[in-house]
Amino acid sequence: MTADPDALLSALRAIAIRVEAARRLSPTAGTAILRSIVDATVLLFDAEAASIALHDAATDRLVFTVAAGDQGQGVVGLSIGPAEGVAGYVFSSGQPLALADVADDARFERTTAEQTGYVPRTLVAVPLIDDEGVLGVLEVLDKRGDGSFDLRDIELASAFARQAAVAIRSSRLERDTATLLATALTSLSAGSDDGGTAESNTGAAGGSDVESVVAAAVANLDGDEAEPLWALADQVARIRAVDPAQLDLVRELLAVLVGRAERGHAGRSRLR
């Protein structure tokens, strides 16, 4: 690849600007999609509440991430064991189920109910499933009116859960892309670092480093091979689910890269 250094520079600047812009956007676009899914679920079922719990592999807990409905908010932030209670059962068995007359039995999920301040009368819980496994659980509580959830409701809730699973997997892909980028930039920084911090590094690293890091970063990404930089830029622009600390790191490293590329550009007419 023979890159026009001016184009490379402007692309890197664009990346830095877009990452900064992404940082200022909602930090968790994935969560926003999940929230819209539980909102729609509540509306469609005319339910008191709906919530999504996601499995956190690091802690091996199911964490209630979003909720909708007047009675739903108390559950957000609550975490339970992966095989605990109805949500845990559905997560670990992969089997959807609906329950009724729940409130008649005071023993039902007492702990969870106490923590959320709301004991449902009826509920349906379905797994968030995609091709790779179960990611979490969607729960819908209390259809208004006197009906309990039937087989059709399970099917319908499962369709919403499928949507949520796709959204989650997609946001995890974005996060993985961000991690890949950060790793590539970190290794570049460490590889040519002469002992100072990244910001103070004034070594002679030039545009070829930029090229190699771009090549590394886009190696596993889909995109037009003739325009790897733009593929990278597009990937970076999609970073919204990445955590703020990591985003800061990426931004910082990109700033260093831009600085180096500028120096390299000043020293050489072509990058290679």
Added chain:
Amino acid sequence: MSSVLPAWSEPFAEDRRAALARQMPFADIDRGWAFGDGSGAGVVVAVVDSGIEGGHPAVGGMLRQSVRVELDGDDARIVPDEPIDAVGHGTACAGIVHGLAPAATLLSVRVLGADNRGKGLAFAAGLDWAVGQGASVINLSLSSRSESMYGTLHDLADRAYFANALLVCAANNVAVASYPSLFSSVVSVAAHDVRDPEAWFYNPRPPVEFGAYGLDVDVAWKDGGRIVATGNSFAAPHIAGLAARIRSAHPAVSPFEVKTILAATASSTS
């Protein structure tokens, strides 16, 4: 003559063929014949689930043993477990089986694991153990979506079949591939909405061949309670209970023959 045939063909050799004689006239099968006294006596039914509450009235004191699967890396060990159920789901399944086959003995295998991989390993160990304990009907109201577990679970389903254990599996309500419920050697069950525990249907178009009661079922739940539940999870144990009746009345029948008898005696659709 049999000596020149490959091992798998030996049962069909002329001097062995007498052992293949059918034991029943299929055209005359009805539920009275199929179920005998309907008690399930002498049959061991394993419930691979969240545990069984041994003291729950719904299981009538028929829980003989409880174990759980402990995972240590790639090793899965069977360890004794208290007769408890943290969720209520396994007790619900056991109660349904007991309701249909009150003299059948129950085994509880608690396998709920954190991830799909662990679940597959736990399945494997739990099923092996249940088969080794002489369970001839095994209720699995669980499934795995993980493609990586396909081979392991397929091997397990085969092993159970060859060991004369009938796997009764809840189909996933979601229209995705899930295992082992979609394997041909198992009895795959989905729910119908006829509120009758003794109503079941045979579907000649696999993979889900049977439909059983699974809508608003009054089931046992944890701490001696009861709850109204809906899902394929609750349909499968109905077929497991009926299979226990058949295996009690006809101890010599094999898993595929149980399936055939269930098909032959299924409810009329007219």
